[in-house]
Amino acid sequence: MSSKLIGRRQITMGATAGVATLALPSLVRAQDQSIKVGTIFPLSGPAGPNGQAVTHAVKIAADMINAKGGVLGRKIVLVSKDDESTPAVGVTRANEMVAEKVAVVIEGWNSPVTLAMQPVLARANVLDITAVSKADPILAGQANPYAVRINSSNGQDGLVIADILLNKLKAKRIGFLTQNDAYGNGAQAVIEAEMTKLGKPWEKVVTEQFPFKQTDFRVSLANVKQAKPDAVVAINAAESSGMPALIQQYRQAGIEGTLVGAVGTILPTVFRIAGEAMTGVVSADIYFPDLPPFDGIKENIEFVAAYKKAHNELPDKGAALGAAALEVWASAANAAKSLDRKAVAEAIRGKTVPGTILGNLAFAANGQAQHKETVIKVVDGKTAKIEVLK
Amino acid sequence: MIKRHSTSFALVLAGLAYFVPTVAGGAPAAYTACTTIAILAVMAYGADLILSYLGEVSLGHTVFWAAGGYAAALLSVNYGWNGWATAGGAIVVAIIFACLLGLATLRTREFVFSLVTYAAAVVAMEIAFNWSYLGGSDGIVGVPPLDLPLFGWQLGGGTNDELWLIAWLLLMVTLLFIHRFRRSRLGISALMVHMNPDLATALGVDARRVRLAVFVTSAPISALAGWLYAYQRAYVGTDMFESYFLVLMLTAIVIVGRRMILGPLVGTALIIVQQNFFSIGGDGDKIVLGAVLAAILLLWPKGLVGVWDLLASRRAQAARPTT
Numbered sequence: 001m002s003s004k005l006i007g008r009r010q011i012t013m014g015a016t017a018g019v020a021t022l023a024l025p026s027l028v029r030a031q032d033q034s035i036k037v038g039t040i041f042p043l044s045g046p047a048g049p050n051g052q053a054v055t056h057a058v059k060i061a062a063d064m065i066n067a068k069g070g071v072l073g074r075k076i077v078l079v080s081k082d083d084e085s086t087p088a089v090g091v092t093r094a095n096e097m098v099a100e101k102v103a104v105v106i107e108g109w110n111s112p113v114t115l116a117m118q119p120v121l122a123r124a125n126v127l128d129i130t131a132v133s134k135a136d137p138i139l140a141g142q143a144n145p146y147a148v149r150i151n152s153s154n155g156q157d158g159l160v161i162a163d164i165l166l167n168k169l170k171a172k173r174i175g176f177l178t179q180n181d182a183y184g185n186g187a188q189a190v191i192e193a194e195m196t197k198l199g200k201p202w203e204k205v206v207t208e209q210f211p212f213k214q215t216d217f218r219v220s221l222a223n224v225k226q227a228k229p230d231a232v233v234a235i236n237a238a239e240s241s242g243m244p245a246l247i248q249q250y251r252q253a254g255i256e257g258t259l260v261g262a263v264g265t266i267l268p269t270v271f272r273i274a275g276e277a278m279t280g281v282v283s284a285d286i287y288f289p290d291l292p293p294f295d296g297i298k299e300n301i302e303f304v305a306a307y308k309k310a311h312n313e314l315p316d317k318g319a320a321l322g323a324a325a326l327e328v329w330a331s332a333a334n335a336a337k338s339l340d341r342k343a344v345a346e347a348i349r350g351k352t353v354p355g356t357i358l359g360n361l362a363f364a365a366n367g368q369a370q371h372k373e374t375v376i377k378v379v380d381g382k383t384a385k386i387e388v389l390k
Numbered sequence: 391m392i393k394r395h396s397t398s399f400a401l402v403l404a405g406l407a408y409f410v411p412t413v414a415g416g417a418p419a420a421y422t423a424c425t426t427i428a429i430l431a432v433m434a435y436g437a438d439l440i441l442s443y444l445g446e447v448s449l450g451h452t453v454f455w456a457a458g459g460y461a462a463a464l465l466s467v468n469y470g471w472n473g474w475a476t477a478g479g480a481i482v483v484a485i486i487f488a489c490l491l492g493l494a495t496l497r498t499r500e501f502v503f504s505l506v507t508y509a510a511a512v513v514a515m516e517i518a519f520n521w522s523y524l525g526g527s528d529g530i531v532g533v534p535p536l537d538l539p540l541f542g543w544q545l546g547g548g549t550n551d552e553l554w555l556i557a558w559l560l561l562m563v564t565l566l567f568i569h570r571f572r573r574s575r576l577g578i579s580a581l582m583v584h585m586n587p588d589l590a591t592a593l594g595v596d597a598r599r600v601r602l603a604v605f606v607t608s609a610p611i612s613a614l615a616g617w618l619y620a621y622q623r624a625y626v627g628t629d630m631f632e633s634y635f636l637v638l639m640l641t642a643i644v645i646v647g648r649r650m651i652l653g654p655l656v657g658t659a660l661i662i663v664q665q666n667f668f669s670i671g672g673d674g675d676k677i678v679l680g681a682v683l684a685a686i687l688l689l690w691p692k693g694l695v696g697v698w699d700l701l702a703s704r705r706a707q708a709a710r711p712t713t
Binding site (some may be wrong): 026042043044045048082084086088089091092095096098099111112115116118119120123124135136142143173180181182183363 | 520527528529531533548549552624627665666672
């Protein structure tokens with residue numbers, strides 16, 4: 001009896017093993033055919049919603065690319081991980097991506113997390129494309145000699161704001177409301193340097209600094225009002241709290257000078273909270289889903305439609321940068337006919353990559369994407385209606 | 391006789407610990423996890439000296455951890471110092487900070503002690519965040535691979551399997567140090583000051599001096615962990631002051647039980663293995679960590695060892711014949 005039982009069990013095990021052996025080569029082949037692409041963004045915590053939007057956008061871009069035949073004739077499979085906005089966690093996730101043998105990692109919402117992940121990926125010879133993080137050292141080449149960044153740099157942003165202030169608004173008395181850290185102070189320094197380069201007369205009449213988490217600006221704004229500026233630049237990266245509060249209090253203080261938001265700070269969250277107070281704010285950004293030139297780019301129209309269908313809202317800039325990052329990589333890999341880190345990076349750095357949702361995207365030799373910022377003015381804050389400022 | 395046996399047992403165990411990543415598959419992920427656990431455990435042992443032997447909760451040990459990391463990064467990137475020199479720098483900086491903070495908190499106890507140490511960590515973080523010499527909010531990038539020249543040998547490296555040897559050595563030296571500390575005059579005095587201050591005073595032990603000495607002894611331990619972490623990550627930033635590391639070190643100490651020589655190591659290993667291999671998402675992990683910490687503090691303040699004691703006493707009770 002018992003020997004029969006063992007026999008049956010052995011047969012079952014043997015059959016299972018046999019099926020497994022037969023199935024194995026086809027499984028391996030299926031895995032061989034697809035290319036793993038990693039994304040590391042914050043999916044939880046305060047920046048979680050932002051990181052999720054970027055991850056969704058990369059997924060949509062992957063579907064679009066797969067529908068057109070994939071990369072080197074192979075389908076893209078995404079592996080998405082959560083860095084929790086914490087460098088230590090990002091390093092762990094980057095190591096996991098190395099173990100998963102991904103062809104490229106698209107990452108970066110917070111600069112410190114990007115800076116921490118860069119050496120891990122570089123040492124493992126994994127291509128690393130930074131979508132959003134803005135810190136200058138990311139492209140300095142110390143940690144990653146093949147760095148690529150899709151978002152604009154502080155230098156480019158400074159030039160645009162300087163142009164708005166002196167050429168478009170023809171302001172002479174200029175004030176600054178600046179977040180007191182490397183981002184805020186760095187951005188202000190670049191704007192001042194670019195204004196000086198423009199060679200027109202201007203005068204800094206007031207500078208008020210505040211920490212990232214501040215939400216009450218009334219004392220600072222009283223000083224700004226006294227200085228009677230023609231225009232005030234607000235550099236505040238707290239788009240869900242500090243920035244909308246600052247704009248509301250700016251209006252309540254009754255300051256007459258035009259409020260200019262630093263590049264990329266006038267996001268949907270700011271509109272949602274500040275509402276009517278937004279009317280009249282001038283700013284610039286590198287992507288607006290439904291404004292020219294993007295409303296005329298075929299890839300963007302397709303992307304916006306797919307994103308809207310999936311998530312019932314328009315993609316924001318972060319989402320666009322995530323999608324563009326994948327498109328840039330796919331296009332470069334196809335051009336280089338290789339997935340090799342160096343070959344693909346060299347097809348991006350110093351080259352122009354065609355066919356992205358941002359149009360034909362040119363890259364400087366250091367890997368920085370070159371953008372044409374769109375200058376906008378808020379016509380009606382309540383309905384978030386904006387127009388392009390010529 | 392027993393003592394000799396326990397020493398050789400500990401040596402065998404320490405030797406076997408070196409082969410854990412190999413036994414775990416030898417994959418890069420195994421080396422990464424083991425190196426990280428060793429480094430973070432050493433960080434926790436620094437805070438453990440204060441929590442277990444002085445009975446105080448230091449919320450400022452991230453300062454020493456970060457000081458070690460920043461010293462390694464600054465001295466290697468800007469001045470090209472080798473690993474021994476940067477380690478020396480990390481220890482010196484940590485001792486200076488510990489003397490300052492130790493003197494400032496000399497008269498404080500319990501809640502006020504925790505508050506002052508926490509305030510020190512916040513101030514230190516703000517300074518690092520705003521001082522461009524320390525890299526500001528961007529931190530310091532491009533930390534070179536660790537180089538530790540030793541009699542013509544070149545120890546260290548940049549990858550986790552190269553750093554594992556150093557991390558293992560650092561952990562073993564730390565364990566030996568804690569073991570010796572427990573039997574040292576200072577360790578016994580510290581415990582006396584903590585458990586029975588009146589007796590300590592009666593015996594002529596200067597409580598303040600003991601507290602300062604323990605505080606200053608603990609700082610270089612966390613600093614050396616930070617020193618190695620800087621090389622492992624090749625980047626230091628202000629996140630080293632953040633609550634991620636603070637919560638990690640305190641939980642690692644409390645979870646197993648205070649005054650257990652292997653407690654912080656086992657605690658760190660449990661947390662890191664959960665986060666790396668059994669993660670249920672960022673928010674989920676934090677909820678698990680918080681819930682486990684709260685449950686242990688409320689139900690078994692002695693830690694998991696307390697659960698063991700409870701079970702053992704129940705079994706003993708059940709075995710006893712009823713009358």
